[in-house]
Every structure is written in C-alpha cells, then in structure tokens.
Amino acid sequence: MRLPRKYFPIIATCAVLLVVAVAGYLTPAESQKLPVRILFDNTGGKVVFTHLRHHRDYAIACEACHHENAPQGAEPLPCGSCHPLAFDEQYVKQHVASFPDKTYCIQCHHLEYAKLNFGHDEHVEYAGGDCQACHHGPDIEPEPQSCRSCHPEEKPESGDSMPDQMEAGHTRCASCHQDMFDHGLTSCKSCHVEADMTKWHGDFTGCAQCHDEHPEKELVLTRTNAFHDQCMSCHEERRQGPYKDDDCNKCHIR
Ligand code: HEC
Ligand code: HEC
Ligand code: HEC
Ligand code: HEC
Ligand code: HEC
Ligand code: HEC
Ligand code: HEC
Ligand code: HEC
Ligand code: HEC
Ligand code: HEC
Known part of the structure; x- marks a missing residue:
C-alpha cells in the first residue's frame, strides 16, 4: 500500500522528532x-x-x-x-573572597549615603541667623566649623558620650525635622543622596550603620x-x- 503524498510532511516530522528524542536520551544532558x-x-x-x-x-x-x-x-x-554558619569576625574577613565579582556585593551592600543634600546658606536664613541652632556655643566651638573636626567617623567605644558624625548630625537636624525621620529607612532620602553601588570603589559600610543593631542576623x-x-x-x-x-x-x- 502507498501513502498519499499529503502524509509525507507528517512522516518526515515524526522521523525528525524520533531522531531528536533518541539523541536527547543518549547525550549526557545539561x-x-x-x-x-x-x-x-x-x-x-x-x-x-x-x-x-x-x-x-x-x-x-x-x-x-x-x-x-x-x-x-x-x-x-x-x-x-x-x-554563613555565623556572622562573626571570620565571616567579615573571609566572605569577600567567596564571590566571583562585585555584582554580588551589592545584593547585600546595597546602599551608601555618601552625599548629604543640605543647603547651608539657606539654613542660616531658616534659623534666622542663629548659628547655635546647629553649632555649639563658644565654650565648645570657638568658631562655627565642620562637625567632622570633632565628631568621629566611627562609633566611639561604649561609655564615651561623644556622638559620632551620624548621631551628631541626626540629633541636630531632628530638632527641626523630626518628620523626616518618622518613616524609618524610607525617609533617609530626604537628606541623603544614594550612591550607585555598581560603580563603587570604596569600602562597604557595615549594615548596623543604618539598620538596627545586629540586623544582618535577620536580614540575611x-x-x-x-x-x-x-x-x-x-x-x-x-x-x-x-x-x-x-x-x-x-x-x-x-
Ligand atoms: C529544590 C531546590 C533546588 C532546585 C530546584 C535546584 N537546586 Fe541546585 N542546589 C540546591 C541546593 C540546596 C544546593 C546545595 C548548595 C550548597 O551546598 O550550599 C544546590 C547546588 C547546586 C549546584 C552546585 C553549587 C555548589 O557549588 O554548591 C549547582 C551547579 C546547581 N545547584 C544548579 C542548579 C540548576 C542549574 C538547577 C535547575 C536546573 C537547580 N540547581 C535546581 C537546591 C536546588
Ligand atoms: C520548591 C519546593 C521544594 C524545595 C525548596 C525543597 N523541596 Fe523537598 N520536596 C518537594 C516536593 C514537591 C517533594 C515531593 C514529595 C512527594 O512526592 O511526596 C519533596 C520531597 C522531599 C523529600 C522526600 C522524598 C525525596 O525526594 O527524598 C525530602 C527528604 C526532601 N524533599 C528534602 C528536601 C531538602 C533537604 C530540601 C532543602 C535543601 C528540600 N527538600 C527543598 C519540594 C521542595
Ligand atoms: C526538609 C529537610 C529538613 C528537615 C525536615 C529538618 N532539617 Fe535540620 N537541616 C536540614 C539541612 C539541609 C541542614 C543544613 C545542612 C548544612 O548546613 O550543611 C540542616 C541543619 C540542621 C542542624 C545543624 C546546625 C549546625 O549548626 O550544624 C540542626 C541542629 C538541625 N538541622 C536540626 C533540625 C531539627 C531539630 C529538625 C526538626 C524540627 C530539623 N532539623 C528538620 C534539613 C532539614
Ligand atoms: C550575603 C550578603 C553579603 C554579600 C553578598 C557581601 N557581603 Fe560584605 N558583609 C555582609 C555582612 C552581613 C557584613 C557584616 C556587617 C556588619 O557587621 O554590620 C559584611 C561586612 C563587610 C565588610 C566590613 C564592613 C564593616 O565596616 O563592618 C566589607 C569591607 C565587606 N563586607 C565587603 C564585601 C565585598 C567586597 C563583597 C563582594 C565581593 C561583599 N562584602 C559581599 C554581607 C555581605
Ligand atoms: C541648620 C544647621 C546649621 C546652621 C543654622 C548653621 N550651620 Fe554651619 N554647619 C552646619 C553643618 C551640618 C555643617 C557641617 C557641614 C559639613 O561638614 O559638611 C556646618 C559647617 C559650617 C562651617 C564649616 C564649613 C566647612 O566647609 O568647613 C562653617 C564655617 C559654618 N558652618 C558657619 C556657620 C555660621 C557662621 C552660622 C551662623 C551664621 C552657621 N554655620 C549656621 C549646620 C548649620
Ligand atoms: C570643636 C569641637 C566640636 C565641633 C566642631 C562640633 N562638636 Fe558637637 N560636640 C562636641 C563636644 C565636646 C560634645 C560634648 C560631648 C559630651 O557631652 O561628652 C558635643 C556634643 C554634641 C551633641 C550631643 C549633645 C548636644 O549638644 O545635643 C550633638 C547633637 C552635637 N555635638 C552636634 C554637633 C553638630 C551638628 C556639629 C556641627 C554643626 C558639631 N556638633 C560640631 C564638640 C564639637
Ligand atoms: C532651625 C531649624 C532647622 C534645622 C536645625 C535644620 N533645618 Fe533643614 N530646614 C528648615 C526649614 C525651615 C526648611 C525649609 C522648609 C521646609 O522645607 O521644611 C528646611 C529644609 C530642609 C531641606 C529641604 C530642602 C531645602 O533646602 O529646602 C533639607 C534637605 C534640610 N532642611 C536638611 C537639613 C539638615 C541635613 C539639617 C541638619 C544638618 C537641617 N536641615 C537642620 C529648618 C531647619
Ligand atoms: C534631616 C536630615 C537627615 C536625615 C532624614 C537622615 N540623615 Fe543621615 N546624616 C545627616 C547628617 C547631617 C549627617 C552628618 C553628615 C556629615 O557629618 O557629613 C548624616 C550622616 C549619616 C551617616 C554617616 C555618613 C558618613 O559619611 O559617615 C549615615 C550612615 C547616615 N547618615 C544614615 C542615615 C540613614 C540610614 C537615614 C534614614 C534612617 C538617615 N541617615 C536620615 C542627615 C540626615
Ligand atoms: C547606608 C545605609 C544602609 C546600609 C549601610 C545598609 N542598608 Fe539595608 N537598607 C537601607 C535602606 C534605606 C533600606 C530601605 C529601602 C527602602 O525601603 O526603600 C534598606 C533595606 C534593606 C533590606 C530590605 C528590607 C525589606 O524589608 O525589604 C535588606 C534585606 C537589607 N537592607 C539588608 C542590608 C544588609 C545585609 C546590609 C549590610 C551588608 C545593609 N542592608 C546595609 C539602608 C542601608
Ligand atoms: C549571592 C548570595 C546568596 C546566595 C548564593 C544564596 N542566598 Fe539566600 N539570600 C541572600 C540575601 C541577600 C537574602 C536576603 C534578602 C532577600 O530576601 O532577597 C537571602 C534570603 C534567603 C531566604 C529568605 C528569603 C526567601 O527568599 O525566602 C532564604 C530561605 C534563602 N535565602 C535561602 C537560600 C538557599 C537555600 C540558598 C542556596 C540554594 C541561598 N539562599 C543562596 C543571598 C544569597
């Protein structure tokens, strides 16, 4: 018996599928x-x-x-x-070497608040020329100057009452801008400019700088x-x- 020509495409397709199936079965797949x-x-x-x-x-x-x-x-x-098994000192030292490249780092080290969006001259106006709305009096600050010249970058040892730069800034700004802190982490953008971390070349900030104490234990x-x-x-x-x-x-x- 001869099959009508119109069946040829179907037979050809079946044959191709069979070959593919057998090859697929025999080849070690991905x-x-x-x-x-x-x-x-x-x-x-x-x-x-x-x-x-x-x-x-x-x-x-x-x-x-x-x-x-x-x-x-x-x-x-x-x-x-x-x-890791634990977020201890060993983790901080070793984890950097477990990633092929920087694209992995920013999955966790996702933000850096390097820049402050703050108009000093406008603020002198807002404060009605009163420098001490932010700066200390002459007993501490003989002349108004950068907060950084006295307040340390890192959190000082516990027991030391000297606030770090973040605490010093936040406390002062909050005296007029408590509203800007009321929405937790989502409100940080009202003063800070986020850095694009994919092009970041500096060190990464510890999570506890922004999240509450030992956040990594819950965040990761x-x-x-x-x-x-x-x-x-x-x-x-x-x-x-x-x-x-x-x-x-x-x-x-x-
Ligand atoms: C049900 C969960 C699950 C699914 C689905 C799964 N994996 Fe995995 N895979 C794991 C776990 C768990 C490990 C062990 C990781 C470890 O040891 O830390 C692993 C390990 C691996 C590893 C070895 C990595 C290493 O060095 O430990 C590779 C490669 C991998 N998986 C690829 C895949 C691919 C590709 C797929 C999809 C085709 C897949 N996995 C689907 C859970 C899964
Ligand atoms: C995304 C879903 C999913 C994830 C994730 C997953 N499983 Fe399962 N697991 C299943 C399903 C579905 C079954 C099938 C149960 C059945 O057929 O009754 C199963 C069955 C099992 C069983 C019993 C049968 C077998 O295959 O041995 C064990 C043991 C098991 N899983 C261990 C694990 C472990 C360990 C992990 C984590 C590393 C894991 N599973 C992650 C979906 C998942
Ligand atoms: C679905 C599978 C599954 C079930 C169910 C399960 N575990 Fe696990 N458990 C795992 C895997 C996978 C690991 C991680 C292994 C590793 O770290 O390499 C683990 C790790 C552990 C560890 C090791 C901790 C360490 O530091 O080494 C303990 C303890 C443990 N499980 C206890 C329990 C207890 C208790 C239960 C029952 C309440 C339970 N597991 C149920 C899969 C399971
Ligand atoms: C899975 C999340 C995760 C990934 C991915 C990750 N890190 Fe981390 N990293 C952490 C955690 C958690 C800490 C501990 C921070 C703390 O104690 O507040 C940390 C700490 C650090 C520290 C010390 C910061 C400090 O001052 O405490 C550096 C530097 C660092 N990581 C660099 C990197 C680099 C570089 C990469 C990519 C190659 C990377 N990390 C990838 C989670 C991660
Ligand atoms: C609303 C708060 C605020 C008020 C009001 C204010 N300052 Fe400042 N001032 C700051 C902050 C914050 C800095 C630190 C900026 C920095 O270091 O980036 C600063 C820095 C300075 C600096 C150092 C600039 C530098 O680049 O080193 C001088 C000088 C200064 N202020 C003078 C004044 C004088 C004078 C007045 C009053 C006329 C005044 N400030 C009022 C907040 C204020
Ligand atoms: C010349 C050094 C010096 C400069 C500059 C300085 N501070 Fe201070 N600051 C201090 C000292 C000293 C204390 C007191 C610490 C203590 O109580 O032990 C202090 C305490 C504080 C406190 C906590 C006590 C309080 O007054 O509420 C805040 C907030 C503060 N500074 C904010 C700032 C800000 C904001 C700037 C910059 C606009 C600034 N400081 C600049 C030395 C300085
Ligand atoms: C004496 C009160 C006072 C203090 C202290 C103060 N601000 Fe302001 N700030 C104002 C006023 C008033 C405005 C303008 C009205 C408004 O937008 O709320 C303003 C506006 C702003 C704005 C909105 C943009 C702009 O310039 O109009 C930013 C951002 C800002 N302040 C940042 C800061 C930072 C950072 C600090 C702390 C270093 C700070 N402010 C401390 C009173 C203050
Ligand atoms: C009202 C304005 C304001 C808001 C809102 C604000 N900050 Fe700040 N932040 C400051 C000021 C002022 C400083 C001190 C900057 C300096 O000394 O250069 C600072 C410093 C910091 C620093 C230290 C940066 C450094 O260079 O050492 C971190 C980290 C930081 N802020 C995180 C946050 C986070 C997280 C939030 C949100 C929860 C937030 N800030 C909200 C004003 C603000
Ligand atoms: C410079 C400040 C800053 C640092 C440092 C930082 N974070 Fe965050 N993180 C934020 C802010 C702000 C948000 C909230 C973003 C939003 O809500 O849009 C956030 C959100 C998160 C979230 C999402 C939480 C949620 O509920 O969706 C995770 C997870 C997280 N951070 C983990 C980490 C880890 C892990 C580290 C340290 C390796 C870290 N962060 C360091 C500021 C920071
Ligand atoms: C490249 C880093 C990375 C690797 C590799 C990784 N994780 Fe995660 N994982 C994270 C980060 C960062 C978070 C927290 C932020 C989030 O929820 O995305 C997280 C969150 C989780 C969560 C809680 C949220 C969720 O998705 O349910 C579970 C569970 C989890 N990881 C399991 C695993 C398991 C199992 C593996 C291996 C098969 C794995 N992770 C591999 C980075 C990683």
Whole structure:
C-alpha cells in the first residue's frame, strides 16, 4: 500500500522528532552537570538531598531555590557563601573572597549615603541667623566649623558620650525635622543622596550603620536557617515532603 503524498510532511516530522528524542536520551544532558544528590554533613545529623529529583521529577524551577541574580550564564554559588554558619569576625574577613565579582556585593551592600543634600546658606536664613541652632556655643566651638573636626567617623567605644558624625548630625537636624525621620529607612532620602553601588570603589559600610543593631542576623539568614526556611516552607506550602515538627528524622539521618 502507498501513502498519499499529503502524509509525507507528517512522516518526515515524526522521523525528525524520533531522531531528536533518541539523541536527547543518549547525550549526557545539561542535567549531568548538576549535582544529582547532595550530602549535608552537619551537627544536626547528615541530610541527603535529592537535587536532580527535586528539579526533574517534582518539576521545580532552578530559581525556586537559587534565588540569586547571578550574571547571565554563571553557575549558582553554594548557599554558604552568602548564608554563613555565623556572622562573626571570620565571616567579615573571609566572605569577600567567596564571590566571583562585585555584582554580588551589592545584593547585600546595597546602599551608601555618601552625599548629604543640605543647603547651608539657606539654613542660616531658616534659623534666622542663629548659628547655635546647629553649632555649639563658644565654650565648645570657638568658631562655627565642620562637625567632622570633632565628631568621629566611627562609633566611639561604649561609655564615651561623644556622638559620632551620624548621631551628631541626626540629633541636630531632628530638632527641626523630626518628620523626616518618622518613616524609618524610607525617609533617609530626604537628606541623603544614594550612591550607585555598581560603580563603587570604596569600602562597604557595615549594615548596623543604618539598620538596627545586629540586623544582618535577620536580614540575611544563617546557613541552617536558610536551609530550614527554604526546604520546609516549600514542603509546607505544597503539603508534600517533610516539614512537621516531628519530621526531623525524615531529613536528618542519625
Ligand atoms: C526538609 C529537610 C529538613 C528537615 C525536615 C529538618 N532539617 Fe535540620 N537541616 C536540614 C539541612 C539541609 C541542614 C543544613 C545542612 C548544612 O548546613 O550543611 C540542616 C541543619 C540542621 C542542624 C545543624 C546546625 C549546625 O549548626 O550544624 C540542626 C541542629 C538541625 N538541622 C536540626 C533540625 C531539627 C531539630 C529538625 C526538626 C524540627 C530539623 N532539623 C528538620 C534539613 C532539614
Ligand atoms: C529544590 C531546590 C533546588 C532546585 C530546584 C535546584 N537546586 Fe541546585 N542546589 C540546591 C541546593 C540546596 C544546593 C546545595 C548548595 C550548597 O551546598 O550550599 C544546590 C547546588 C547546586 C549546584 C552546585 C553549587 C555548589 O557549588 O554548591 C549547582 C551547579 C546547581 N545547584 C544548579 C542548579 C540548576 C542549574 C538547577 C535547575 C536546573 C537547580 N540547581 C535546581 C537546591 C536546588
Ligand atoms: C549571592 C548570595 C546568596 C546566595 C548564593 C544564596 N542566598 Fe539566600 N539570600 C541572600 C540575601 C541577600 C537574602 C536576603 C534578602 C532577600 O530576601 O532577597 C537571602 C534570603 C534567603 C531566604 C529568605 C528569603 C526567601 O527568599 O525566602 C532564604 C530561605 C534563602 N535565602 C535561602 C537560600 C538557599 C537555600 C540558598 C542556596 C540554594 C541561598 N539562599 C543562596 C543571598 C544569597
Ligand atoms: C550575603 C550578603 C553579603 C554579600 C553578598 C557581601 N557581603 Fe560584605 N558583609 C555582609 C555582612 C552581613 C557584613 C557584616 C556587617 C556588619 O557587621 O554590620 C559584611 C561586612 C563587610 C565588610 C566590613 C564592613 C564593616 O565596616 O563592618 C566589607 C569591607 C565587606 N563586607 C565587603 C564585601 C565585598 C567586597 C563583597 C563582594 C565581593 C561583599 N562584602 C559581599 C554581607 C555581605
Ligand atoms: C541648620 C544647621 C546649621 C546652621 C543654622 C548653621 N550651620 Fe554651619 N554647619 C552646619 C553643618 C551640618 C555643617 C557641617 C557641614 C559639613 O561638614 O559638611 C556646618 C559647617 C559650617 C562651617 C564649616 C564649613 C566647612 O566647609 O568647613 C562653617 C564655617 C559654618 N558652618 C558657619 C556657620 C555660621 C557662621 C552660622 C551662623 C551664621 C552657621 N554655620 C549656621 C549646620 C548649620
Ligand atoms: C570643636 C569641637 C566640636 C565641633 C566642631 C562640633 N562638636 Fe558637637 N560636640 C562636641 C563636644 C565636646 C560634645 C560634648 C560631648 C559630651 O557631652 O561628652 C558635643 C556634643 C554634641 C551633641 C550631643 C549633645 C548636644 O549638644 O545635643 C550633638 C547633637 C552635637 N555635638 C552636634 C554637633 C553638630 C551638628 C556639629 C556641627 C554643626 C558639631 N556638633 C560640631 C564638640 C564639637
Ligand atoms: C532651625 C531649624 C532647622 C534645622 C536645625 C535644620 N533645618 Fe533643614 N530646614 C528648615 C526649614 C525651615 C526648611 C525649609 C522648609 C521646609 O522645607 O521644611 C528646611 C529644609 C530642609 C531641606 C529641604 C530642602 C531645602 O533646602 O529646602 C533639607 C534637605 C534640610 N532642611 C536638611 C537639613 C539638615 C541635613 C539639617 C541638619 C544638618 C537641617 N536641615 C537642620 C529648618 C531647619
Ligand atoms: C534631616 C536630615 C537627615 C536625615 C532624614 C537622615 N540623615 Fe543621615 N546624616 C545627616 C547628617 C547631617 C549627617 C552628618 C553628615 C556629615 O557629618 O557629613 C548624616 C550622616 C549619616 C551617616 C554617616 C555618613 C558618613 O559619611 O559617615 C549615615 C550612615 C547616615 N547618615 C544614615 C542615615 C540613614 C540610614 C537615614 C534614614 C534612617 C538617615 N541617615 C536620615 C542627615 C540626615
Ligand atoms: C547606608 C545605609 C544602609 C546600609 C549601610 C545598609 N542598608 Fe539595608 N537598607 C537601607 C535602606 C534605606 C533600606 C530601605 C529601602 C527602602 O525601603 O526603600 C534598606 C533595606 C534593606 C533590606 C530590605 C528590607 C525589606 O524589608 O525589604 C535588606 C534585606 C537589607 N537592607 C539588608 C542590608 C544588609 C545585609 C546590609 C549590610 C551588608 C545593609 N542592608 C546595609 C539602608 C542601608
Ligand atoms: C520548591 C519546593 C521544594 C524545595 C525548596 C525543597 N523541596 Fe523537598 N520536596 C518537594 C516536593 C514537591 C517533594 C515531593 C514529595 C512527594 O512526592 O511526596 C519533596 C520531597 C522531599 C523529600 C522526600 C522524598 C525525596 O525526594 O527524598 C525530602 C527528604 C526532601 N524533599 C528534602 C528536601 C531538602 C533537604 C530540601 C532543602 C535543601 C528540600 N527538600 C527543598 C519540594 C521542595
């Protein structure tokens, strides 16, 4: 029996698809480059994570877990390069070396308030010529001068009552501009110009300069919390996989 000509395109397409399918099956796919299983060896008891199965069989996109905005084509970094066991001195020293380039730094070191948007001459007017609305009297400041000549850049040792530049500035400005501080972090722009951190060449400011004390502990999770949060919140959301209080042993092998 001969097939009518009109079927040829369909047969040809099927043949091409078959070849592609066989080739796809035989060629080591990009998934070969991915870790298949990952063993987390930790004090809570080893955890075996079936990486490939999570992606392929449970149909979870890479971005659901690897949330970094890495440059195009770059491999994801280990979670621990951003979520350390602890934010201690060792972290501050070593973390800088765990990133391929500066585009990673600004994910955390996202702002610098280098420039102050402040019109001095206008303010002399606003204060009705009263220099002491901001400057000290002659007992402390013989002549009005830059606050920086006495107030240190860094927070002084505890016990020292001398305010640093930020506290000195903020306290004085707030005497007329409390409204500008009322909206927390979102109000900083009323006086400061944000630097474009992608072109930043200086040192980065510690988070505590702007956020409350030890903010990094809440702003960027530690390694264990990052895993527990990510693994378990997805399981809970889908009601699949271990997440309940007594499910520890379904992940941790003792
Ligand atoms: C969905 C899997 C999963 C479940 C459920 C789970 N864990 Fe974990 N746990 C992990 C992973 C992954 C790590 C991180 C391993 C690493 O840091 O390399 C971890 C780390 C830990 C650590 C190590 C802390 C350290 O500093 O080394 C402890 C302790 C721990 N888990 C306790 C628990 C307890 C208690 C429960 C139950 C309430 C629990 N885990 C449930 C996956 C899980
Ligand atoms: C269900 C969550 C999940 C999904 C989905 C997932 N990964 Fe992962 N991946 C992880 C975890 C967790 C690690 C271990 C990271 C570590 O050890 O710090 C990891 C490790 C890796 C590593 C090794 C990095 C290293 O040096 O530790 C690569 C590469 C990787 N994943 C690529 C991918 C790609 C590409 C996809 C999508 C095709 C993907 N992953 C999907 C969670 C996931
Ligand atoms: C390049 C740095 C970087 C890497 C690598 C990284 N993280 Fe994060 N992660 C962050 C930063 C910064 C935040 C806090 C800001 C935010 O929410 O985006 C965060 C927040 C989180 C949060 C809380 C918010 C959320 O998205 O649910 C979880 C959970 C988390 N990370 C888990 C992980 C896991 C698991 C991995 C590895 C698979 C990982 N992270 C790898 C930088 C990183
Ligand atoms: C995942 C978030 C994260 C990433 C990414 C990151 N850092 Fe940090 N960095 C921190 C935290 C948290 C501290 C501790 C700050 C504190 O104690 O207030 C810190 C501290 C620092 C400090 C010391 C600042 C001080 O005065 O306390 C420098 C310098 C620094 N980082 C440079 C870098 C550079 C350079 C990169 C990129 C190569 C980078 N960081 C990437 C979170 C990060
Ligand atoms: C609204 C607050 C305010 C008032 C009012 C004010 N100043 Fe200032 N002045 C400042 C601040 C803040 C600085 C520090 C600016 C800096 O260092 O960038 C400063 C700096 C100065 C400087 C040093 C400039 C330099 O570049 O070193 C002089 C001189 C000065 N003021 C004189 C005066 C005199 C004179 C008056 C009164 C006629 C006056 N100021 C009123 C806030 C004020
Ligand atoms: C010549 C040195 C000197 C200069 C210049 C100076 N200060 Fe001070 N400032 C001091 C000293 C000394 C104290 C007192 C510290 C103490 O109480 O132990 C102080 C305290 C303060 C305080 C806390 C006590 C108070 O008066 O409310 C503020 C706020 C302050 N300065 C703001 C400023 C501002 C704003 C400028 C610039 C416009 C400035 N200072 C310039 C030396 C200086
Ligand atoms: C004696 C009261 C007083 C003090 C102290 C004061 N300001 Fe002002 N400021 C004013 C007045 C009045 C205006 C104009 C009306 C308005 O916009 O609220 C103003 C306006 C501003 C503006 C809006 C833009 C402009 O110039 O009109 C900025 C930004 C500003 N001040 C910054 C500062 C900073 C920074 C400090 C502390 C170094 C400060 N001010 C201290 C009274 C004060
Ligand atoms: C009313 C004006 C005003 C507002 C609003 C304001 N600042 Fe400031 N800030 C100042 C002044 C004045 C200084 C002292 C600048 C100097 O000495 O050069 C300062 C200094 C700083 C510094 C130290 C900069 C340095 O060069 O050492 C930091 C960090 C800072 N502010 C953060 C913030 C944050 C975060 C917010 C929002 C919560 C904020 N500021 C809101 C006026 C303001
Ligand atoms: C110069 C001041 C400054 C420094 C330094 C700074 N931040 Fe922030 N941060 C801000 C401001 C302002 C916002 C709020 C932005 C907004 O609301 O538009 C913010 C917001 C955030 C947020 C988002 C919070 C949310 O609820 O969306 C995270 C996460 C964060 N910062 C982490 C960090 C970490 C980690 C560091 C240190 C590595 C750091 N920041 C250093 C000023 C700063
Ligand atoms: C984005 C969602 C998601 C994330 C993130 C995720 N899982 Fe799962 N996990 C699942 C789903 C869906 C299943 C399938 C459960 C089923 O089929 O009953 C599963 C099943 C499991 C199981 C039981 C079956 C198996 O595959 O071994 C374990 C153990 C497990 N996950 C561990 C982890 C660990 C450890 C992490 C964090 C490193 C993690 N999962 C992160 C979605 C997720």
